[in-house]
Amino acid sequence: MSVVEDRTPEGPGPARGPRRNFETWSWFFMRLSGLALVFLALVHFSVTHIVNDVVDTDYDFVADRWDNPLWRIFDWALLALALAHGLNGLRWIVGDYVRRPGRRRLVLGLLYGITGVLFVGGTITIVTF
Amino acid sequence: MKPASIKEGGTVYRGKGGQWSFMAHRVSGFLVFFFLLLHIVDVGTVRWPAVYDEIHSLYGNVLLRMFEVGLLFALLFHTLNGLRIVVVDFFPGQAGNERRLLTAVIVLTLAAGLPGAYVIMKPFIDGRF
Numbered sequence: 001m002s003v004v005e006d007r008t009p010e011g012p013g014p015a016r017g018p019r020r021n022f023e024t025w026s027w028f029f030m031r032l033s034g035l036a037l038v039f040l041a042l043v044h045f046s047v048t049h050i051v052n053d054v055v056d057t058d059y060d061f062v063a064d065r066w067d068n069p070l071w072r073i074f075d076w077a078l079l080a081l082a083l084a085h086g087l088n089g090l091r092w093i094v095g096d097y098v099r100r101p102g103r104r105r106l107v108l109g110l111l112y113g114i115t116g117v118l119f120v121g122g123t124i125t126i127v128t129f
Numbered sequence: 130m131k132p133a134s135i136k137e138g139g140t141v142y143r144g145k146g147g148q149w150s151f152m153a154h155r156v157s158g159f160l161v162f163f164f165l166l167l168h169i170v171d172v173g174t175v176r177w178p179a180v181y182d183e184i185h186s187l188y189g190n191v192l193l194r195m196f197e198v199g200l201l202f203a204l205l206f207h208t209l210n211g212l213r214i215v216v217v218d219f220f221p222g223q224a225g226n227e228r229r230l231l232t233a234v235i236v237l238t239l240a241a242g243l244p245g246a247y248v249i250m251k252p253f254i255d256g257r258f
Contacts, residue, residue: 031218034211045204049197050248055189059178079169086162093155114166122169129175 026088033085040078066129079122087115146231154210157203164200191253198246205242209234 048057065071090111098104174181187193213230216223223230247254 031215035215038208038212041204042208045201049201050245053189053252054194054197054249055186055252057188058182058185059175062172062175062181082162082165086158086165089155089158090162093159118166118169121173125169125173125175 030085030088033081037081037085040074041082044078072126076123076126079126083115083119087111146228150210150231154207157207160203161200161207189252194249194253197249201245201249202238202242205238209237
C-alpha cells in the first residue's frame with residue numbers, strides 16, 4: 001500500500017485519489033500502533049500472568065524489574081501506545097453512537113481529560129520510581 | 130444499486146461474520162481500554178509498597194482470576210482480529226479470504242486462550258487460592 005499524493009481532478013466530478021487529512025493518519029496510526037502492541041501487550045500479559053503467577057507480581061517483583069531501564073522503556077512504550085490506541089478507538093466509537101453535538105463534546109472532553117491525567121500519572125510512576 | 134432503506138437508528142448490515150467481528154472488536158477494545166485505566170491507577174500505588182501489595186494480593190482471588198481469563202480472551206481476540214484487519218487492508222487480494230481469516234482468528238483465540246486460562250486458574254484448581 002502506498003499513500004498517494006493529493007491530486008487535482010482532471011475533469012468534472014468529485015476529486016479522485018486519497019487525501020491525507022487527520023483521519024487518514026489516525027487510520028494509519030491504528031494499524032502501526034496495533035502492530036507494536038501485538039508485541040508489547042502480549043509480552044506484558046505473558047510475563048505478569050503466564051510465566052509468573054499474578055500473586056507473585058508484588059512490590060519486590062516491580063522493584064526488581066524496574067531496576068532495568070529497558071523494562072521501564074518497555075512499560076512506558078506500552079503505556080503511551082495503548083492509551084493512544086484506545087483513546088482513538090473510543091473517539092471513533094463516541095463519534096458513531098453519541099450523535100448530539102453538546103453531549104458528544106462532553107463525552108469526548110471527559111475521555112481526553114481522564115486519558116491525559118492517567119498518561120501523566122503513569123509516566124510519573126514509571127520515571128520517578 | 131438501490132440503497133437499502135434504513136430506519137432511524139437502523140443499519141444496512143445483515144449480521145454476518147464481518148459485522149459480528151466489527152462489533153466484537155469494539156467491545157473487546159472497549160473492555161481492554163477500561164481495564165488499562167484501572168491498571169494504571171493500581172500500579173500507581175507502587176510508591177506505597179504496603180498499599181500496592183495489599184491491592185495486588187486481591188488479584189489471586191478466584192473472581193479476579195476469572196476476570197483475568199476474560200481479559201486474556203479479549204486481548205487475544207482483539208490482537209488477532211486486528212491482524213486480520215491489517216492483512217485485508219494492506220493486501221487487498223486477501224479480501225476474498227475474509228471468512229477463512231475470521232475462522233483462523235477464532236480458532237487461534239481459543240487455541241491460545243484455553244491453555245492460558247488453565248495456567249491462570251491452576252493455583253485455584255490446586256486449591257491454593
